[in-house]
Amino acid sequence: MSIEVKNLTKKFGAFAALDGVDVKAADGELLALLGPSGSGKTTLLRIIAGLDWPDAGEVSFDGENALARGAGERQVGFVFQHYALFRHMTVFENVAFGLRVQPRAVRKDEASIRARVKELLDLVQLDWLSNRYPNQLSGGQRQRIALARALAIEPRILLLDEPFGALDAKVRKELRQWLRSLHHKINVTSIFVTHDQEEALEVANRVVVMDKGRIEQVGTPSEVYDSPATAFVHGFIGESIVLPVEVSDGHIRLGDQSLGIAADGASPGASKLFIRRHDMQVGPAGSGVLEGRVAHVRSFGPIQRAEVALIQGHTTIEIDAPRDRELRAGDVIGLKPRRYRIFASPS
């Protein structure tokens, strides 16, 4: 089922949680809504689910107006950030809930309900927990039960609010892969909200980057990472070095020195130069366009992260360099960005 959101606006008092948002999700897609807290991503998800109502705009499922229906009639599976499992019901009854509250005319008989719940608990590999209560489960188990409960109603759309937010790092990684393979298996159009860029890039087919109630960029993980559309996206996704520069006559100046790299058609005026930490090429002193003294080096995994005090601009940046060329505190090095982007500074 495809989802289309058009020009959605929602205000809480004077605060615009959503400010003219357009999103499309194709059938079977796994979409991530990525943004800092307060960016409106959860509000958008709740409106799609029917748990909140917009002030203006449209939401349609397969071209059909979804706002005309209540939450219970949209056949949307919603997984809450804190799971919202029914605390007084066993795991089994939690999963069975959506089947038991169906109108009598379409409700399944007890045997089919039991079979269906068993099937779902098998799917999330937690069949052995069916008689436990939610407070006897670990965070990761609750998460999977919440998902099984949402899937019980055979949703046409699956919405997940910060699905891994309350879990520890290791469980999070496992569940990410598990969610992706589960999505592959059931192939239901899914949207999940996250503030964790790594999570969004690793799990989703496409990422919608939001800030302050607006959409900054929509694209595949590699698109938003490699060609960020705005300064916000560049700063939010991946770690960036940001230098305040001045663009004039096709030259980029940092402080009072021209950097000798092309302005790439950036409009003149105060701008920001964005460089990925790992896109900074390290050479001997005098070899690059920037010069700096290594203040501090930490090595882990495949990289070494160095704090470099730039001679130009009197500022300190962090770069990630491969470990083949050893850096030491006190070294003076030349730096040259392999890739960079320039965005005009907001005036």
Next chain:
Amino acid sequence: MTMELQHSLSFAPPGQNAQPRASAAPGNLRTEPKPVRVVIIAIAITFLSIFVVLPLVVVFAQAFSKGASAYLAALSDPEALAAIRLTLLVAAISVTLNLVFGLIAAWAIAKFDFAGKTFLITLIDLPFSVSPVISGLVFVLLFGAQGFWGPWLQAHNVHVLFAVPGIALATIFVTFPFVARALIPLMQEQGTQEEEAAISLGASGLQTFFRVTLPNIKWGVLYGVLLCNARAMGEFGAVSVVSGHIRGETNTMPLLVEIRYDEYQFVASFAVASLLAMLALITLVAKTILERRLDEEELPREH
């Protein structure tokens, strides 16, 4: 990552560090010298004995002062039976209505945001801060012969004052806060997520209420009902103003206790009083059990 974890584990585990401190803490708290402790505890026990236990004993002693047969005769007297019936009826009406009102008010306050919410919470507490006599008087002013709706009621031959409806109204007013007060903090703490989950799974409003909300607050509801009932049966001031003291008709148990006492019928008076005292004792035990259940429900919760 795992390296770091193991590393930090091999260092002093926080649990072991905390344990000696935790076991030392109660010892440190008992720093008052023994005589001081004894005196404080003795004062508390003496005070409770004089002001609570002694009166309770006196009630039963007086009730049985002329033997069990006199006691039973006093209770099976038609006026006493009428008072017991009326008290049960009024309690049933006011507890039922306050249960409904209390649930609605608590629901509105805990689950929605609206203008005037703080004002509503203050209003719910009003009966606690107003003298019960005033509460009764308000209904006299509204429904009395010279009252606001008095002439209209008289014209239509509806009896509110000096009849069951008036007594029920005054009792409802006085006992209104109990259910709402018991439920508001509980429902606020639980939030709306489980209800939202139920609705998104296709449950109707009623299904959500009976399958999700009510089971989550059932101990709180019972707690509120228990206190509400105790107060409804024991209410004297407000009921006294609106009752009219018609013998065998509009006397509740507390009113009958006073009337019998004024007539020097001590056994009859204290026999009825002993029933109220027993109600109080039962309420106390039930309250303790319910409080334990409520605590248990809250302990394993995570947020």
